Amino acid sequence: QVQLAESGGGLVQPGGSLRLACATSGFTFSNYRIFWVRQPPGKGLEWVSLINTADGETYYANPVKGRFTISRDNAKNTVYLQMHNLKSEDTAMYYCAEDQVGTSRGQGTQVTVSS
Secondary structure: OOEEEEEOOEEEOOOOOEEEEEEEEOOOHHHOEEEEEEEOOOOOOEEEEEEEOOOOOEEEOHHHOOOEEEEEEOOOOEEEEEEOOOOHHHOEEEEEEOOOOOOOOOOOEEEEEOO
8 A cells, every 4th residue: 555654854944944755655656646735733734745756747836836846756766845945834744645635644744944
């Protein structure tokens, strides 16, 4: 079955950067769509970005467009989310998932943006 495991979160100051990783297994990585979603404190899941691993096509939610970059390494079956110019409103638990409602998401990785 699909298994996803997130890593790379942490505490960062506003304007800082982090790179999250999503290690995957249980499916054909080179022909799939992987989503990043996040859950801010006290709020529901929100979609952040997605990548089509077959052709590398990417999509971003408006709040992160121009600051976040999603990528994949087909040799490592891993998807990354590079985050720059982080803001306090990016504080959330971040998950990779099969869809925008968080199917098959892992334990998540916490990102906290604070001075």
